[in-house]
Amino acid sequence: MKIMNYKLLSCLPLLSLVLLMSACEDEQYAVPTLPQELRNDVIKRTLGPNLVGLNIEFAYGIAIPKSLGKLVSAEVEASIAGAEATYLDNKSYSTNGSGQDVGVDVGSKSVNSGNKTTVTFTKDTIAATLRYFYRIPASAKGKEVSFTFSAKASNGQTVSYKMGPYKIAEMDMVLDLAVKDNDAAYISIEDMAVYGPAAAATNAAKIDLVYLYRVVPNVTFLHALVAPSAKTYLPGVTLPAGVSKSAKINKVWALRDFHLARLQYGIYIDDVDFQQLDLSGSPDFAINLKAESGAWVETADGKYRAYIYVNSIDNTTKSAKISIKRYTMK
Amino acid sequence: MVKYIKLMSTLFFTLALVACNEEFPIDEDGLLITTRTQCYVSNFEMLGSDFQTVRTKAAVIDTVAQTVNVEVAYGTDLKNLYPQFSLVTDAKLDPKITGKVDFSDLANPKKYTVVSGNRKIKKEYTLNVTVQKL
Incomplete structure (x- = not known):
């Protein structure tokens, strides 16, 4: 019994050393490298069932590194054309210290053409988050609708993001x-x-x-x-x-x-x-x-x-x- | 060392035996049967289909006559009511209330049996529902 204890004890310093060494091998933090391209992302802002006459709201974020150019246009294509009140906001929003959303004009008012809604940027913009309000038309009742968000940059790059499908309620x-x-x-x-x-x-x-x-x-x-x-x-x-x-x-x-x-x-x-x-x-x-x-x-x-x-x-x-x-x- | 091990195992064995011999009787519902002999309804509530009370005043519980008299508001939907009995500690109710109960047959009041904690005493309560008059 005693011999075994002694053997175990003698192993301990070695074990500790190994542990200590491996623990010290921490990976160095590196600042992530910014992908040199036009990028985008979308979140859906409305919750609950989608009823005819109500909006489905999204926030569409787009950005490009300054060295590559600026944003030219943003577009949303719905699988079913939205009602007349559908629009893509021409303001980019940020939240101020009081929690209020503050909008800054970045482009011309959106234009609806068939299933597409487009905003053309008029200011030198490299990053923007535009809100998209899809007014659910009566023709979409009981159907599924999906969206393709896309953006164009001055260097010719394009990018897109698909959302959906979302079921439109029968109610x-x-x-x-x-x-x-x-x-x-x-x-x-x-x-x-x-x-x-x-x-x-x-x-x-x-x-x-x-x-x-x-x-x-x-x-x-x-x-x-x-x-x-x-x-x-x-x-x-x-x-x-x-x-x-x-x-x-x-x-x-x-x-x-x-x-x-x-x-x-x-x-x-x-x-x-x-x-x-x-x-x-x-x-x-x-x-x-x-x-x-x-x-x-x-x-x-x-x-x-x-x-x-x-x-x-x-x-x-x-x-x-x-x-x-x-x-x-x- | 061996001595200790022997002692320890004897101790554990004894403990295990004692633990197994302890009796905690349970009834057919998996509820503990206790020594309590009290057997009565302590409070009564009646909820409508919207889970709001439909009583017009506190229910009258007579533990001697074994009756619960409750008056419900005018316009109460008698077919969809949720009665709620509060019983003395360890007692249980038979039949169990599992959902909506139809009280529309006012002439034949429903009967519920309270079973005491030791499950040996049973008292049948009559639930008399009356509707508030115009």
């Missing part, structure tokens, strides 16, 4: 519909619109819900969304001729979709939420709706599923502001 969205008790109270999910009594009579087959505000003693009724079929919960409402459809409604609390609520909550309702929604056994009324609450709705024929978000309520004017995301079932 439709409408924001800030004003509903008012006994007035603009008839909601059509099919039309994604609100009608007054006269218009509701002419569109009777399309009316899915009635908005009403009631103060009932001893009971909390207040703001309600009720299907015309649930007469018990429509006190004092005279339905226009022919308005009699049913619907399934499920009250939800604290589901503040980012697109509908436009608040700080990063929650997004996507196509898949509607596909997996199960409203069997849900009632045809929802009373006591509060601001920032909502309700899942399925039309009587099962053709549409929707989420109605209550943006705001007003007890004195007996009105509310609602926003709707709707999905057409296949």
Whole structure:
């Protein structure tokens, strides 16, 4: 036992020396060499599902070493031409000490031509980050769209970067519909619109819900969304001729979709939420709706599923502001 | 040295035997069966489909009559409710509540059995739901 211990001990200094030597062989830091070429990079700035009418935003960074020349143009080609509001910002942004984005003009206003959006640089620029806003057109609904970002330098070099594909949602969205008790109270999910009594009579087959505000003693009724079929919960409402459809409604609390609520909550309702929604056994009324609450709705024929978000309520004017995301079932 | 090794192994063996002999009985749900004999509902809550309370006031729990009386707000969707029982320490509920419960049949109140910590005492509570009147 003792002999073994001694042998081990004698090995230790040697082992330490080897360790010490290898530990000292640190690699020298070297400043990375700048590739002598035009370079680019892209990040996507928007989150959540891509809805028709909304923007997909990117930041496109391009740079070339000063010795090689300057930037001439930047271009984005979308696989599906964007809506008219699509543009490539002609400003290069940087963030100041207060966290504000400050833009500096670097080129002429972007020009849309077919699927392409181009900015031509007018200032001597060797590095820029341009923002690209792709307004999703109705023609892209349910399809996939991808983007090719490219840039040209004065020395003839070109560079490009592919992004995508991105799925464009099937959902439709409408924001800030004003509903008012006994007035603009008839909601059509099919039309994604609100009608007054006269218009509701002419569109009777399309009316899915009635908005009403009631103060009932001893009971909390207040703001309600009720299907015309649930007469018990429509006190004092005279339905226009022919308005009699049913619907399934499920009250939800604290589901503040980012697109509908436009608040700080990063929650997004996507196509898949509607596909997996199960409203069997849900009632045809929802009373006591509060601001920032909502309700899942399925039309009587099962053709549409929707989420109605209550943006705001007003007890004195007996009105509310609602926003709707709707999905057409296949 | 050998002496020590022998001593140590004897000690470990004894320890292992003791550890194996200790009994921690568990029931069919993998829950510890304890010595507690208390068996009652201590609190009750009822949530709607939006996970907000639908009670109009605190539920009345009668541990002698073994009833829980709860009044829910006018316009409550009775088919999609989530009852929540708070029980005395170590007790459990049968049947288990695993999701939405349909309370629309008000004439036939649902019954839930509280099982004590020692799993020997069972008390059946009747959950009476009433809807707030207009």
